[in-house]
Amino acid sequence: MRRHANPLAVDPVPATKAVAWRPVLAKQKGETKHAALTERIIADIDSGLLKPMDRMPTHRDLARELGLSVQTVSLSYKEAERLGYLSGEIGRGTFVKARVTDRAGRMMLDQSHNEVLDLSIIRAVYLDAHDAASREIFHELADSDIASFMRPCRPIAGLERHREIARLWLQPLGVSAGAERILVTNGAAHSIFLALSCVIRSGDVVLCENLTDHGIIGLSNILGFSLKGLPTDREGILPEALEAACAAGGVRALVLIPTLNNPTGHVAGAERRRAIAEIAQRHGVFVIEDEVYRPMIEEDLPSITELLPELGFFVTSFTKTVLTGLRVGYLVVPPAYSIRAASILRVSSWSGTYLTAEIAARWVENGTARHLLSLQRAEARVRQSIAAEILGDHFASSHPLSLCAWLKLPQQWTEDGLVRSLANQNVAVTPSEPFIAGPGHGGGIRICLGGRMSHANLRKALTTVRHAFEQLPPVYDVGAIG
Secondary structure (H helix, E strand, O other): OOOOOOOOOOOOOOOOOOOOOOOOOOOOOOOOHHHHHHHHHHHHHHOOOOOOOOEOOOHHHHHHHHOOOHHHHHHHHHHHHHOOOEEEEOOOEEEEOOOOOHHHHHHOOOOOOOOOEEOOOOOOEOOHHHHHHHHHHHHHHHOOOOHHHHOOOOOOOOOHHHHHHHHHHHHHHOOOOOHHHEEEEOOHHHHHHHHHHHHOOOOOEEEEEOEOOHHHHHHHHHHOOEEEEEOEEOOEEOHHHHHHHHHOOOEEEEEEOOEOOOOOOOEOOHHHHHHHHHHHHHHOOEEEEEOOOHHHOOOOOOOHHHHOOOOEEEEEEOOOOOOOOOOOEEEEOOHHHHHHHHHHHHHHHOOOOHHHHHHHHHHHHHOHHHHHHHHHHHHHHHHHHHHHHHHHHHEEEOOOOOOEEEEOOOOOOOHHHHHHHHHHOOEEOEEOHHHEOOOOOOOOEEEEOOEOOOHHHHHHHHHHHHHHHHOOOOHHHHHHOO
């Protein structure tokens, strides 16, 4: 099966017209004008009056419209950006930032597979072999001396044996770090939180892909940094866009998914990775390399972290490649950050969970992890082949080993209308909203192919999606046509 080209923002994104927005300010006694304007911006975004990726009026235009100084508007925009509501794009303007809302969360609820054909959750394939391996390890643990991993509460970074086995697991992924630089965490999301907490302060600028995992968008709201998405092609972030953003100043870190990006499935080649590392090195920008899907790819690709020994953080886990419930992550940190990362780990969760880390360690030692990974690859190829057969002409981007595919939105549909229509037919998918970190994504729908789903049910779900794409929307959504 061929890899489908990713057309996302290869060319410069044309400027969009600013939204027609004239807020009515209700300044309270003792409140500054810029605080009143900031409150109005936030209120209008929360109410939906201002929508994700709406282009805000320029500072000067809004100041003239409201009779305020340009400085007042600038202060308001900056504060709204710090709080995660706006995002400034170099040379293009200020945009409403997509947020991980309750509505977005409801779209991705992991509902019972008996009720819904759920294509909304990205998760590892689950087969009978996973059941069998899980039961076998539980029996083995029951008959083992468990004191070595159930009794300790230190070291914080993980038991020495677990970290040494982590080192062995990381080597085929292109990472040759010593065990002293490795922390055992409670999954990749936990690792990314730790890495960002090591180097980021509130108000810092962090770069990522214009479509990225919703977890990093949520972290920008929690940790208070300004997240700016960069345009991508079929290999991910464009080096010239990264160079421009870094040259503009103020960039502290880059978080990226070089392998099988969620949701687009792109894979950065060796030269792209080297180009990103060179730019980051020259500008002193930390790189947090989210490689949760990296074990799926057998191609020999360099690790950006290895190319940036003083600036690179490497993240991976078992949840997307071996077993969904095996929430064990490995975080590789620069040598200078080992103590700092361990102290943040202690504050956030004391340590990784030794029991699940023991299961991961035993599976790496006895070959079970590799066996389940090989099953994952084989089944991903089959499911991607089925998806390409049924929906291939609607693919915007995907990869033969990806657990998801990014679909182009038919012209006659809105994303929300299509998601609602499919939900009414008991098929759950995810629109673009949770993933938007920057302009130029073009909209789309993500379908996920993992989990415990028979090929027959997968075909049924994908055929339902195809039929919906080919239909005109219902009357209530007819305004989207044209």
